[in-house]
Amino acid sequence: MNRENSIESRIEAIREQIKEYGDVNIRKFELGQTAVKAAIMYCDGLTDREQIDFHVLKALMSYSFDQRPISKELIQNTLLSTSEIIEVETQEEMLSKVLTGFTALMVDGINEITLIHALAGKSRSIEEPISEALVRGPRAGFNENISDNIALLRKQGENKDLCLLKLQVGERAKKDLYIAYMKGIANPALVEEVHRRVAKIRIDNALESGYIEQLIEDNYLSPFPQIQNTERPDRVTAALMEGKVAILLDGTPFALIAPVTFSMLLQSPEDYYERWLAGTLLRIMRFFAAIMALFVPATYISFISFHPGLIPTKLVISIIATRVGVPFSSLLEALIMEIAIEILREAGLRLPKPIGPAMGIVGGLIIGEAAVQAGIVSPILVIVVALTSICSFSIPQYSAGISLRMLRFPAMFCAAAFGMYGVVLYALLLGAHISRLQSFGVPYASPAAPYRLGEWKDFLMRAPLRMMKRRPKLLYPQDSTRKR
Amino acid sequence: MSGTQQAKGGLPQEKLTTIQVAVIISNFMLGSGILSLPRVSAEKVGTPDAWISVLLGGLVAIVAGVIMALLSQAYPGQTFYEYSRKIVGSWLGHLLGPVMILYFAATAAFQVRSLFEVSGFILLEGTPQWAITSVFLWVGLYLMLGGLGAIARLFELILPLTIFIYLLVTLMGFTIFDLDNLRPLLGQGIWPVLKGVQTTSLAFTGFEVIILLTAYMKNPNKNIKAVTAGIAIPLVIYIVTVFMVIGALSVDGTLTKNWPTLDMARSFELSGLIFERFEFLLLIIWIMQIFSSFTTAFYFSALGISQLYKRKMKTCLYGLLPFVYIFVAVPRKLDDVFTLGDWIGKVALYLFGVIPIVLLIVTKWRSSKHANQT
Numbered sequence: 001m002n003r004e005n006s007i008e009s010r011i012e013a014i015r016e017q018i019k020e021y022g023d024v025n026i027r028k029f030e031l032g033q034t035a036v037k038a039a040i041m042y043c044d045g046l047t048d049r050e051q052i053d054f055h056v057l058k059a060l061m062s063y064s065f066d067q068r069p070i071s072k073e074l075i076q077n078t079l080l081s082t083s084e085i086i087e088v089e090t091q092e093e094m095l096s097k098v099l100t101g102f103t104a105l106m107v108d109g110i111n112e113i114t115l116i117h118a119l120a121g122k123s124r125s126i127e128e129p130i131s132e133a134l135v136r137g138p139r140a141g142f143n144e145n146i147s148d149n150i151a152l153l154r155k156q157g158e159n160k161d162l163c164l165l166k167l168q169v170g171e172r173a174k175k176d177l178y179i180a181y182m183k184g185i186a187n188p189a190l191v192e193e194v195h196r197r198v199a200k201i202r203i204d205n206a207l208e209s210g211y212i213e214q215l216i217e218d219n220y221l222s223p224f225p226q227i228q229n230t231e232r233p234d235r236v237t238a239a240l241m242e243g244k245v246a247i248l249l250d251g252t253p254f255a256l257i258a259p260v261t262f263s264m265l266l267q268s269p270e271d272y273y274e275r276w277l278a279g280t281l282l283r284i285m286r287f288f289a290a291i292m293a294l295f296v297p298a299t300y301i302s303f304i305s306f307h308p309g310l311i312p313t314k315l316v317i318s319i320i321a322t323r324v325g326v327p328f329s330s331l332l333e334a335l336i337m338e339i340a341i342e343i344l345r346e347a348g349l350r351l352p353k354p355i356g357p358a359m360g361i362v363g364g365l366i367i368g369e370a371a372v373q374a375g376i377v378s379p380i381l382v383i384v385v386a387l388t389s390i391c392s393f394s395i396p397q398y399s400a401g402i403s404l405r406m407l408r409f410p411a412m413f414c415a416a417a418f419g420m421y422g423v424v425l426y427a428l429l430l431g432a433h434i435s436r437l438q439s440f441g442v443p444y445a446s447p448a449a450p451y452r453l454g455e456w457k458d459f460l461m462r463a464p465l466r467m468m469k470r471r472p473k474l475l476y477p478q479d480s481t482r483k484r
Numbered sequence: 485m486s487g488t489q490q491a492k493g494g495l496p497q498e499k500l501t502t503i504q505v506a507v508i509i510s511n512f513m514l515g516s517g518i519l520s521l522p523r524v525s526a527e528k529v530g531t532p533d534a535w536i537s538v539l540l541g542g543l544v545a546i547v548a549g550v551i552m553a554l555l556s557q558a559y560p561g562q563t564f565y566e567y568s569r570k571i572v573g574s575w576l577g578h579l580l581g582p583v584m585i586l587y588f589a590a591t592a593a594f595q596v597r598s599l600f601e602v603s604g605f606i607l608l609e610g611t612p613q614w615a616i617t618s619v620f621l622w623v624g625l626y627l628m629l630g631g632l633g634a635i636a637r638l639f640e641l642i643l644p645l646t647i648f649i650y651l652l653v654t655l656m657g658f659t660i661f662d663l664d665n666l667r668p669l670l671g672q673g674i675w676p677v678l679k680g681v682q683t684t685s686l687a688f689t690g691f692e693v694i695i696l697l698t699a700y701m702k703n704p705n706k707n708i709k710a711v712t713a714g715i716a717i718p719l720v721i722y723i724v725t726v727f728m729v730i731g732a733l734s735v736d737g738t739l740t741k742n743w744p745t746l747d748m749a750r751s752f753e754l755s756g757l758i759f760e761r762f763e764f765l766l767l768i769i770w771i772m773q774i775f776s777s778f779t780t781a782f783y784f785s786a787l788g789i790s791q792l793y794k795r796k797m798k799t800c801l802y803g804l805l806p807f808v809y810i811f812v813a814v815p816r817k818l819d820d821v822f823t824l825g826d827w828i829g830k831v832a833l834y835l836f837g838v839i840p841i842v843l844l845i846v847t848k849w850r851s852s853k854h855a856n857q858t
Contacts, residue, residue, distance in 0.1 A: 306608070307764065419607055420764060421616070422619075425620065428623055432627035432630065432634065436629075443637055451503050
């Protein structure tokens with residue numbers, strides 16, 4: 001046995017290499033009842049020490065090697081009782097694997113290095129998703145561990161059609177990413193397109209699936225989200241069953257679903273879990289709320305400053321009476337309150353949980369009341385602003401809610417400049433934008449435009465389940481029948 | 485997937501479904517006519533039977549539309565701009581194309597001008613014309629840059645809204661509706677009704693886009709269906725309008741108003757609702773309809789320039805904008821606007837009433853001759 005290959009010299013070399021990696025540990029030991037030296041190297045915290053102690057150290061140290069000679073095969077095939085092992089030859093390869101949580105085993109006299117997969121299972125337990133709370137429906141949400149998330153998807157039912165393409169993103173920090181779809185349902189062209197866009201991503205480090213979303217969406221200038229995100233496995237499965245494609249990234253509970261249309265952003269899984277009549281009514285109400293959230297302040301401004309003649313006389317008189325002391329124009333007045341409520345909302349989100357609601361009450365009630373008392377704003381406006389923010393709370397998707405919150409400000413300016421005419425033109429502009437926008441080749445306005453009457457069963461209304469026998473055709477699914 | 489490709493001019497090119505073509509035609513037709521048709525038709529007919537005249541006018545339009553659809557079917561994948569030269573030779577074709585470009589440009593300008601007249605009159609007194617017009621033009625341009633697919637989709641969003649609100653508002657006119665205003669039926673015989681048909685059929689101009697749209701259809705063979713459905717929707721709306729307005733305001737009352745439909749919506753009040761007056765609802769959808777008529781006319785005018793003179797579509801859209809903007813300001817007073825409308829109508833009558841028949845006959849004759857030779 002020459003000096004170069006001896007374990008001591010290899011460890012020396014490695015120690016030199018890992019000088020700047022303080023968390024990498026090396027433990028030397030001897031194989032059972034022989035004097036052959038061996039060492040394991042692992043990363044603190046990433047490795048499950050109990051497993052290593054039991055399946056590696058104990059197995060190797062207590063086995064008596066007198067019957068069979070020490071060999072790689074013996075160790076790998078007989079002694080290491082772990083499910084996944086990899087073999088590498090160079091130290092560089094070994095080090096990069098060790099840094100992702102593998103444990104490296106080096107034995108004197110054996111050139112190949114065996115890597116043992118024994119990751120510490122430290123992940124958040126499966127909890128109810130905070131951002132998508134439901135009254136009825138599964139309480140499980142994704143967590144930050146990709147294998148847990150994949151398992152959650154698999155557990156939705158025995159289904160051999162559920163495919164998961166594994167990719168890696170990130171140039172410096174490589175992260176696992178899975179593209180999930182149903183074979184036989186999802187259009188292969190769509191899967192191919194998602195795969196192509198994900199593979200094209202060049203980024204140092206994808207911290208959250210939001211990075212992926214922004215790098216693969218169709219139009220980054222649009223105010224509307226073109227990819228849906230969700231923490232709910234049931235939602236992902238439902239989407240996959242319609243022929244959509246999901247993207248799961250390691251390290252984040254948010255999965256992405258593509259393609260998406262505007263109407264999908266206003267849907268909630270509960271629409272399907274509740275009986276159809278309730279689901280339909282709730283959905284119509286949400287559409288109504290979305291329109292209100294966008295246009296109520298603008299309508300208020302245009303009526304007050306341009307067309308008081310269009311509201312009933314009695315109402316005009318009472319509005320004008322309350323506005324007598326207000327020194328500001330209706331635009332400025334509305335802007336003050338709308339911005340104040342946005343700041344309150346943001347502040348409420350950042351505060352610790354016990355204080356958040358209190359902050360909302362203090363802000364909403366007391367400041368509103370005081371502003372009216374001080375004569376800065378009119379009480380009608382407080383109603384308008386409150387109505388608007390309540391409406392925007394009812395949007396089930398947080399990112400869609402943000403879009404609508406943003407878009408109501410330009411609407412207010414249009415109203416202040418051109419009255420009702422400006423609001424209509426603004427609506428036309430938004431309509432034009434939505435008509436131009438596509439998400440992975442699917443028109444964003446569908447199924448409203450282009451008309452797909454077959455899909456209107458699941459658009460403004462949610463038809464009884466026994467009537468929804470076909471998948472949405474807008475995704476061009478391979479198999480369009482839901483039940484056979 | 486749906487296969488959106490970037491065409492040479494940079495605009496996305498998509499094939500349109502039959503429904504989309506019908507929707508574009510309907511939206512293009514429903515424009516300034518909604519508000520003025522009761523007066524225009526009552527002027528010509530002079531009796532309460534104007535609505536029958538509208539019905540006949542619509543039927544005439546359907547016939548003309550079918551002729552144009554047949555003509556386009558003979559030249560698959562080509563617009564009228566492209567194939568007209570093949571039929572009549574390049575000399576006449578060089579005349580026909582530009583006339584049509586001008587016709588569409590004038591229609592676009594006329595729509596914007598009537599928008600300015602009405603909204604300046606009711607919604608925005610004192611706001612300068614350049615402001616109202618230019619905002620409108622820019623929003624239209626933004627839509628048109630998305631190509632025909634985007635235009636079709638927006639129209640699909642607008643049309644159901646229009647029909648719903650429009651029928652709601654006009655049917656609320658039943659509160660002041662008096663059947664006596666519509667009697668006697670055919671009191672002076674059928675002659676006055678027939679006299680009005682020429683005018684009322686002009687209210688249906690807009691179906692002529694079928695000779696351009698067929699080239700972009702997924703199923704060009706269904707263009708007859710598309711044009712018929714496209715005319716049928718405005719036909720129903722127009723009949724309801726004329727019927728309700730004359731029934732509510734009487735013939736004499738209708739004649740004195742510039743925009744009698746608007747006046748009808750103003751003259752009833754339903755208390756107990758949030759809004760007691762409904763003309764603003766009518767105005768909202770009317771603005772949307774003007775917008776759709778304007779974008780269609782403008783787009784096809786630019787398309788003509790692009791196809792006849794081999795320019796990029798984007799360049800044509802931007803380049804046409806200032807001309808239309810100036811064109812909008814040409815008529816000095818309201819009467820001039822109405823005169824401009826009459827002129828456009830007369831041009832349309834020859835351009836789309838007479839010429840397609842001639843062209844169709846020439847085409848059929850040639851193809852039969854061709855068939856005999858081979």
